[in-house]
Amino acid sequence: MYCGDVIHHSSQASAPLASVLHDLSWTIQRLDPVEDLGIERIPAPELTILKEVDRNPGISVRVMAELLAMQPSNVSTAVRSLVDRGLLKRTPSAADRRVAELTVTEQMVRNRTRIEAAWSSRINQALERLPEDAAAQLVSAAPALALLMDELRVQA
Secondary structure, eight states: EEEEEEEEEOOHHHHHHHHHHHHHHHHHHHOOOOOGGGGOOOOOOHHHHHHHHHHHHTTHHHHHHHHTTTOHHHHHHHHHHHHHHEEEEEEEEOOOTTTTTEEOOHHHHHHHHHHHHHHHHHHHHHHHHSHHHHHHHHHHHHHHHHHHHHHHHOOO
């Protein structure tokens, strides 16, 4: 139903969307094992952290923990592991030397490019087998899904 310019949806209407999005994300990550690309598998929480650092270079562990609604100690442990594996770089902040700013490494950028290419290839193949209108709807939904992701993060 409409209320001004805002569309209000019942929780029952969005439940199937939430379930499908969760299952789709899980399936995409499992379709093309990264080990086949010569890349070590990254646990989901660490992958989430890497993506967040990639979106927000220079983010601190504390800010990332707040943003992802994770315990700072868990984020810190994951960051330590990612630094040890050469996927993240920790640099002291110029403003406060006690705070570390995080950035992804070139190795991570190369890995991400290869992983996303594998995922995209599989998705493109599947889209080609779908009815043309369904494929077009899915592709055109990407910007709206990105907005949904941003909104969910703001709420966290």
